[in-house]
Amino acid sequence: MADDFQYHIDHHGSLVRPAELLAAWASGDARAIAAAEEEAAVATAHEQRRLTVSAISDGQFRREHFESVVYDHVDGFEETSGDHPIAALAGISAARRKAVAGKLAAKGRMAEHEVAPLLSTVDRPVFVTLPSPGHLALLSDPSADPATVARTGEELAAIIRAEVAALAAQGVAYVALGNPLLVPLLTVEGRAQVKDADALLEAVVNADRAAVTGLDAPQHFRVGLDLTDHGPLPTTGAGYDEAALDRLIAGTPFNRLAVDFPRDPARRLPFDDIPAGMAVSFGIVDASAPEAESMDDLLTLADEVADRRSLDDVAFAPNSGFAPSAAAPLLSAEQQKVKIQLVEMVCRYYWGNEI
Numbered sequence: 001m002a003d004d005f006q007y008h009i010d011h012h013g014s015l016v017r018p019a020e021l022l023a024a025w026a027s028g029d030a031r032a033i034a035a036a037e038e039e040a041a042v043a044t045a046h047e048q049r050r051l052t053v054s055a056i057s058d059g060q061f062r063r064e065h066f067e068s069v070v071y072d073h074v075d076g077f078e079e080t081s082g083d084h085p086i087a088a089l090a091g092i093s094a095a096r097r098k099a100v101a102g103k104l105a106a107k108g109r110m111a112e113h114e115v116a117p118l119l120s121t122v123d124r125p126v127f128v129t130l131p132s133p134g135h136l137a138l139l140s141d142p143s144a145d146p147a148t149v150a151r152t153g154e155e156l157a158a159i160i161r162a163e164v165a166a167l168a169a170q171g172v173a174y175v176a177l178g179n180p181l182l183v184p185l186l187t188v189e190g191r192a193q194v195k196d197a198d199a200l201l202e203a204v205v206n207a208d209r210a211a212v213t214g215l216d217a218p219q220h221f222r223v224g225l226d227l228t229d230h231g232p233l234p235t236t237g238a239g240y241d242e243a244a245l246d247r248l249i250a251g252t253p254f255n256r257l258a259v260d261f262p263r264d265p266a267r268r269l270p271f272d273d274i275p276a277g278m279a280v281s282f283g284i285v286d287a288s289a290p291e292a293e294s295m296d297d298l299l300t301l302a303d304e305v306a307d308r309r310s311l312d313d314v315a316f317a318p319n320s321g322f323a324p325s326a327a328a329p330l331l332s333a334e335q336q337k338v339k340i341q342l343v344e345m346v347c348r349y350y351w352g353n354e355i
Contacts, residue, residue, distance in 0.1 A: 008054055008314070009340075009347045010281040012228055012258065013129035013176070014066055014321030015044055015059035016329040016336050025326075037062050038117055045122040051340050054315075055125040055174055058114045065096045066178060066229075066324045067131045067139070069110050074159060076104035077140070084142040086194060089184040091234050092139070095325065100140045104155045110163045115172055125173035129226060129321075130164070132177035133157040133211050134204030139181060146199035153207025160211045168217035175222075176258060177208055180229035183236070186244045186269075190235035197244075205248055213253045224256030224281075227269070228320040231288025231330060233260045236267040249274055256281060260319040261301060271305075276313060280305075283319025284346065285339050288330045292338050298346050306350060316346050 017040070024036035041058035048056040063069050071077050078101035080094075087097060111128050118126045133156035137149045164175050182204060184190030191197040212223045227233070249257075259269045261282040271280055284301045285293060305314055322336045323329040331339065 008316065008351050009052060009344055010258070010315040010317035011053060011057075011340060011343070012178070012226060012287075012317065012321040013057040013060050013127070014063075014323045015057075015061070016323050016331065016333045017059070017061060017326050018043070018333070021061055022326070041114070041117050042121055045118045045124070047337075048340075049122055049124050051337070052344055053124075053340065055127040056118060056122060057127055057129070058118055060114075060129070060321070060323070062114055064326050066129070066321070067096050067098075067136065069114070070131055070136060070156075070160070071098050073107050073110045074104055075107055076100055076102045080140075080142075082142060084139070086144055086181060086184055087139060087142075089190055089193060089235050090180050091230060092180065093325065097139050100152055104152075104159060106159045106162065109166060111167060112170065115167065115170060119171050126171070127174035127176065128167055128172055129176045129178050130160060132179040132208045132225070133160050134207040135177075135179040135181050137207055138200065138204055144195065144200055146196050146203045149200060150203035150206065153203055154210065157207045157210035161215070164212060164223065165215055165217065168215065168221045173220065173222065174224065174256075176224040176226040176256070177211060177254075178226040178229070179204070179208060180227060180233070182225075182227055182248065183233050186227075186240050186248060187233075187235045188238040188241050191241055191244065193235075201244055201247060209253055222255040222279075223253070224258060224279075225252070225254045226258040226281075228258055228260055228283055230324050231286060231320050232262060233267075236260075236262075239266050240269050242270065242273075245270065246273070249278075252278070255279060256315075258317065259283060261305070262319070263297070263301065272308060276310060279313045279315060280309070281315040281317045283317050285316075285318045285342050287318035287320045287322050287336075287339060290331055290335050293342060295342070295345060298342060299349060302346050302350065311350060316343050318343060
């Protein structure tokens with residue numbers, strides 16, 4: 001099914017936190033924090049609308065890290081330390097990891113408060129990015145044991161599936177499940193450094209699919225899989241393993257796939273075999289580099305997509321979120337705005353008033 005609400009100007013949810021919000025967090029005053037989070041969410045929603053972003057998020061302004069939306073609302077996690085070889089391959093810091101300490105159980109809704117102010121104030125489709133169950137399951141197990149990852153992934157899939165269904169019922173248009181840990185399992189370089197790569201890939205993919213398969217949701221609702229995280233993807237130097245990629249794509253329940261699309265063709269996820277009707281969001285703007293790309297360079301990249309894929313199934317985006325961790329944004333707020341404006345200009349070239 002083509003992405004018929006024309007979600008062409010894309011971004012990945014995490015935005016640079018405003019100084020006022022960071023100051024409120026530092027104060028420790030619960031009332032000040034709640035007010036600052038609400039104000040910042042509404043302000044960024046209006047800013048995204050002015051930038052004509054096709055669907056808006058709250059910037060993940062209530063999260064310390066991308067994964068915190070689950071850690072903060074699910075019992076059974078504990079702090080962890082030590083090495084995690086696959087997380088290191090994906091460039092994911094130890095601060096973003098927690099271990100499973102017992103039975104996992106949701107304490108209530110996860111993202112209800114993230115989307116509520118947007119749905120009530122801004123007339124624009126709203127989206128949410130959640131960490132996928134496969135991502136969290138693998139992130140929680142430094143030993144990367146496929147059986148353990150599969151068991152944890154199954155538990156998390158049920159929890160996250162309930163949240164996805166609730167978001168759809170709440171009026172959210174699109175939920176993306178973020179899983180940057182898939183990249184080491186899909187790339188030639190990553191797989192060479194991962195024991196039991198095929199078994200791990202199966203465990204992670206099965207968990208992610210279980211979170212969205214058979215959802216009772218409105219017809220317009222979309223679910224996507226986001227492979228991006230913090231700029232250019234590690235382990236892509238020797239490209240992707242096509243057999244592994246086929247295992248990810250074949251029979252997928254996801255409507256959308258978000259990927260980095262760098263200048264070097266050898267580092268790109270091959271997209272020619274992604275079936276028609278599955279929308280692909282191509283990250284052509286580097287969210288980790290402060291320098292603004294030239295429009296000629298961006299249009300050259302975009303033309304490579306447009307020449308080979310129906311524009312009904314295409315979106316353009318930065319190649320990652322701008323702040324997977326609140327305390328470590330990739331760019332300044334002004335640089336972030338320039339990057340989103342570049343995406344807007346590329347999309348206007350192709351879709352004009354349709355966006």
